[in-house]
Amino acid sequence: MDHFIFFSSLLLLLALLLGSGVWIGFSLIGVAVFAIEFFAHRAAGPPIALTMWSSSSSWMLSSLPMFIWKGNILFRTKLSEDLFKGLAPLLGRLPGGLLHTSVLGCTLFGAVSGSSVATLTTVAQMTLPELKKRNYPEHMIIGTLAGPATLGLMIPPSIMMVVYGAMTNESIAAVSIAGIIPAIILSAMFTVYVVISCSLSKDFNPAQEPKTDWREKLYASRHLVPVVLLIAMVLATMFFGLATATEAAALGVAGALGLAWWQGTLTWQTFIDSLMGAVRTSAMIALVLLAGSALSLAMGYTELPKMLADWVATLNLSPFGLLMMLLLLYTILGGFLDGISCIVLTLPMIEPMLRAAGIDMVWFGIFIVLVVEKAQITPPIGFNLFVLQSMTGHNIFKIAAWSFPMYLIMLAMVFVIIAFPGLATWLPHHMMHRISG
Amino acid sequence: MALLPNRLYPELTKIWSRFDRLYLYCGYLSAFFLVCIFAATLLQIVGRLIGYNPHGLTDYVGYFMAASAFLAMAHALNRGAHVRLELFLAMMGRFRIVAEWFAFAATTAIAVWLTYYAWAQVYWSFELGDISQGLDATPMWIPQSAMAVGVTILAICVADHSLRLVLTGHHQVGTPSASL
Numbered sequence: 001m002d003h004f005i006f007f008s009s010l011l012l013l014l015a016l017l018l019g020s021g022v023w024i025g026f027s028l029i030g031v032a033v034f035a036i037e038f039f040a041h042r043a044a045g046p047p048i049a050l051t052m053w054s055s056s057s058s059w060m061l062s063s064l065p066m067f068i069w070k071g072n073i074l075f076r077t078k079l080s081e082d083l084f085k086g087l088a089p090l091l092g093r094l095p096g097g098l099l100h101t102s103v104l105g106c107t108l109f110g111a112v113s114g115s116s117v118a119t120l121t122t123v124a125q126m127t128l129p130e131l132k133k134r135n136y137p138e139h140m141i142i143g144t145l146a147g148p149a150t151l152g153l154m155i156p157p158s159i160m161m162v163v164y165g166a167m168t169n170e171s172i173a174a175v176s177i178a179g180i181i182p183a184i185i186l187s188a189m190f191t192v193y194v195v196i197s198c199s200l201s202k203d204f205n206p207a208q209e210p211k212t213d214w215r216e217k218l219y220a221s222r223h224l225v226p227v228v229l230l231i232a233m234v235l236a237t238m239f240f241g242l243a244t245a246t247e248a249a250a251l252g253v254a255g256a257l258g259l260a261w262w263q264g265t266l267t268w269q270t271f272i273d274s275l276m277g278a279v280r281t282s283a284m285i286a287l288v289l290l291a292g293s294a295l296s297l298a299m300g301y302t303e304l305p306k307m308l309a310d311w312v313a314t315l316n317l318s319p320f321g322l323l324m325m326l327l328l329l330y331t332i333l334g335g336f337l338d339g340i341s342c343i344v345l346t347l348p349m350i351e352p353m354l355r356a357a358g359i360d361m362v363w364f365g366i367f368i369v370l371v372v373e374k375a376q377i378t379p380p381i382g383f384n385l386f387v388l389q390s391m392t393g394h395n396i397f398k399i400a401a402w403s404f405p406m407y408l409i410m411l412a413m414v415f416v417i418i419a420f421p422g423l424a425t426w427l428p429h430h431m432m433h434r435i436s437g
Numbered sequence: 438m439a440l441l442p443n444r445l446y447p448e449l450t451k452i453w454s455r456f457d458r459l460y461l462y463c464g465y466l467s468a469f470f471l472v473c474i475f476a477a478t479l480l481q482i483v484g485r486l487i488g489y490n491p492h493g494l495t496d497y498v499g500y501f502m503a504a505s506a507f508l509a510m511a512h513a514l515n516r517g518a519h520v521r522l523e524l525f526l527a528m529m530g531r532f533r534i535v536a537e538w539f540a541f542a543a544t545t546a547i548a549v550w551l552t553y554y555a556w557a558q559v560y561w562s563f564e565l566g567d568i569s570q571g572l573d574a575t576p577m578w579i580p581q582s583a584m585a586v587g588v589t590i591l592a593i594c595v596a597d598h599s600l601r602l603v604l605t606g607h608h609q610v611g612t613p614s615a616s617l
Contacts, residue, residue, distance in 0.1 A: 021540040023514070023521045026547045033550070045554035046561075052551075053558065053584055057503035059495040062474045065505060069471060243482065246498070250478035275468040280518040283467065283509035287519060290506075338520055 003307055006039050010304075024341045025287035032291070032298035040301035048294045055293040056286060059246060061166050064285065066249035067157040069278035071113035073256040076270045078263050079227060080126040083108060086223030088130075089216060092209030096194035098134065099144045102127045103194060106148035107155065107187040108224075111231040112252070114159040115281075116339075116376050119152030120145060120387050128391060136206045139402040140198070142392065146384045146399060147406020148190050150373040153339065154183040157234060157249060160372070163289055163340055164365045165245075167296070167347050172245035173238045174428040175365040180235070181423045182366055186413050193409055226262075230255050239427075285340060292344030299348040309353040319357050323418060326350065327371055334375025338383055342372045366417060366424040374410045377403040449604065456597050457515060463590050464512030470505035470583075474498055493573025500580035507587025511594035517611030537608060541599040548592035555585040 013034055017027035029048070036044035055061070083105045091100035105123045113119050124145050131141045153160045156176030165172035212220070234252045237243040243251060260266035299305050312322065333342045354364055376384040377400060385396040385403075392399075417423055477498050484491055513519055521540075526533050561567075563578040602608045 017540075017543060018522050019525045020536040020543070021521050021523055021526045022543050022547075023519045025519065026544045029551065030543065030547050033547075045550070045557065049551070049554040049558040053503065053555075053581055056506050056584065057499040057580060059499045059502070062478070062498050062502040065471050065502070066475060066478070069475075246478055247482050250475055250482065253475055254479065272468075275471060276464060276512075279464055279467040279471055279505060279509040280513040280516055282471070283506055283513040284518045284520065286506035287510055287513075336522060336524065341520060 003304075006302070007304065010035060018336075023287070024337070025291040028288070028291035028295045028345065032294040035295075035298040035302050035304075040298070042301060044298075047297060051293050051297045052290045055166070055290055058166065060172060061162070061286075061289075063157070063172060063244075063246040063249040064159060064162045064166075065278055065282035066246070066253050067114040067159060067162065068281050068285075069274060070157075070249065070252045070256045071115055071118040072274040072277045072281075073253070073260055073270075074109075074112055074230075075118055075122050076274055077256075077260045077265045079112075079259070080105070080109070080122045082223040083123070083227060084126045084130065086221050088209065089212045089220040093211065094195065096191075096198040097136070097206055097209060098127070098131055099136065099140055099194045099198065100191060102131070102141070102144045103148045103187060103190045106145070107151050107183070108227055108231070110149075110152035110155040110183070111235070112157075112227060112256075113152055114157040114162070116150050116152040116373070117383050117387055120149035120384050121391075123149065124388070124391055131206075134206045137201075137203060140194075142388055142394070142399055143402045143404075143406055144190070144194060146377045146388055146403035147409065148187065149384055150376050150410070151183050151187060153369055153373050153376075154179045154186065154366075156180065156238070157245075157252065158369065159285065160339055160343065160369050161365060162245070163285065164343060164347075164368065166289065167292060167344065168351060168361050168365070170361050170365065171428075173248075174362050176245060177235075177239055178362050178366050178424045178428045179369065180427055182370065182413065182417055185416065185423065186370075186410065189409050189413065190406065193405060197405070226259050230259065288341055288344050292348065295345070296348035305349050305352045308349060309356050312353050313356065319359060320418065322353070322357055322359075323367070326368075327414065330368070330371045330375070331378075334372055334382075335378055337375075339369075339372035339375055342375065343368060360421070360425060362428055363417075363421050363424045367414070370410065370414055370417065374407055377407055453597070453601065453609075456594070460512040460515045460590065460594055463508045463587070467505045467507075467509035467512070467587075470501045470508065473501045474505065477501065493569075493571050493575075496569055496571040496573040496575065500575070500583070503580060504583035504587070507584045508590070510587055511590040514591065514594050514598070515611065534606065537602060541595070541602050541608070545592070545595045545599050548588070548595045552585070552588045552592045555581075555588045559585050 010031060014027060014031050017030050018024065022030070032048060033044045036042055084101055087101040087104055088098060091104065092098055094100055102123060105127060106119055109122055110119045113122070127145065128141065156179055158176060158179060161175045161179060162172050165175045230252065233255050234248045237251060238245060238248045257266065260270070317325070329346070330342060333346070337345065354361065376382050379385060379396050379400045382400065385399050388394070388399050389396050477494055480491065481494050526536055529536055559578045559581045562581055567577040569575045569577060598608060598610060
């Protein structure tokens, strides 16, 4: 009974703080203080300060601001223009036409940027006007941007996976590499959807792209060389164990700066802008993450996660049943919170439960990213919806409805990786470990 | 709900812009530490290639990381980069201001509480002569001060914005779209 009162008072406090608009990071710290002082009956100040210090002064975590910075630099280059120029001749004549440039553009840009919002903004600023000009149906243009942009969170580098790795002490490189195959499959599923729905739809008759022969196609694809090099540099060094995630991130920044310099878009102003944008985003994520570490500590003191794990054990759920429960939980939470907050808020509670159920934590990283990714395109709170709202002026519920097929595809993907866990775990097991980390 | 007479507004705006600049300068400092992280990591890669291993470099990268993260927090808050849930606030209509008052007051209380303990940590590290356990052997109070300074500026920023909320009747935290 005591536990019940304890647990519900914590949830009540959390709901009160979050609901009244207290910043998410501060809400989590408030709950942590409350739990330690009143239920563990210990002084909360010194251990919380210490845990926030030691989580922030972590060498592993330093890949986070660098991946963000890299995305910010590339956002200010002509990379999105290059992507479109390179992809359009290759894909323009397929059924679905230039919609494929959105899907594949998001996939490729997701592999150089770690965030869904950055991916969406970069790709959309190019494809939105071009596709509108060619009379593509609005609902398809928007749907094929909102859904595939979430691949930015799935394909390494991914800010979300850095956060997940930092919270669970799993290797960031391993969790990142694990995302590659599921992301490629998901991207392929989006592509197949575009082909099928465009072939079946009667009101789909955009302007045709000019015919090009293979020589022209090959020549146009030179625009893709920089982005492919950037992807290869980061992924290959991480996969072959030549660099840790932090070092791969630094190489990525160097590559992005080099590209910007080569294109002539690197000025003092864009350099400072990219840097300041990066520190703002990093500080935002760091506050949530460090508050999450305080919450984690508080949960450890109160033994609540252990009780929760014991309680779930009495339910005799299969691992599948447990995953379905979590899927439901994240679908609800994802309606209100952004993905990183969802992960940070819940992981301290459920990690012992997962380990007790024998779930592979690298695999679970992919599962959780996929599940909270969907939240990016669910109303009322979904960051991709907000971005598209500000770019197109459509109502977010309309955008959400247009993105709904993509939501279903992502949901289907959740079941695919449950059925075939090897899709996520095979690559990291075959990574080379020349250096640790 | 504004408590502020209009004629005082220009004066206060001047003061507020000075505070904005304080947060911005801390943001620049944070950016400097991000460049340090980048440079130190590159140095490490180059060092491994030529077989030279600088002592304790990874520990320094950690300190830069903490400094960079904490020093930008106020600037991020000022520009509206930090996430908060505004869904329910939007549904509250004319009671919204009451909830906002509560939210800003609670945030200020938590930030001031954290500031106190961040400085207490620096004080005890100094007093007990706490030294890093890595190869760098840095006295811990030095890098921990960066966290304390960052949290202090953050608390000032939150208190500043609470005051602005009470005086003008609406908060002046930037829109989230300002940050990518």
